[in-house]
Amino acid sequence: MRDGIHPEYRPVAFKDSGADHVFVIRSTVKTKDKISIDGTEYPLVNLDTSSMSHPFYTGKQKIVDTGGRVGKFKARYARK
Known part of the structure; x- marks a missing residue:
């Protein structure tokens, strides 16, 4: 293999803002x-x-209901 063409593979921290959780894995990002x-x-x-x-x-x-779509869907198929 040629030298200098591969990215650096190192430990990187990933932070989930929704759960406020940090984990460290190896990555090239x-x-x-x-x-x-x-x-x-x-x-x-x-x-x-x-x-x-x-x-x-x-x-x-x-369930994100925009414009009552979920309610309309449930009402339409509840009859069957």
Whole structure:
């Protein structure tokens, strides 16, 4: 293999803003943000959703009803 063509594979912190949970895994992602965990500084990637806050993994489903669509759907198929 040629030298210098592969990205750096290093520990990176991922922060789930929805669950306020931080986990560190190895990644090649590039980021400018940093976070200090137990005296060690890691590059930081902010996430909207991870397994800690996703409804599929937490079991907490949210139904967003815009314009009464869910109610209309339930009313239409409740007759059958």
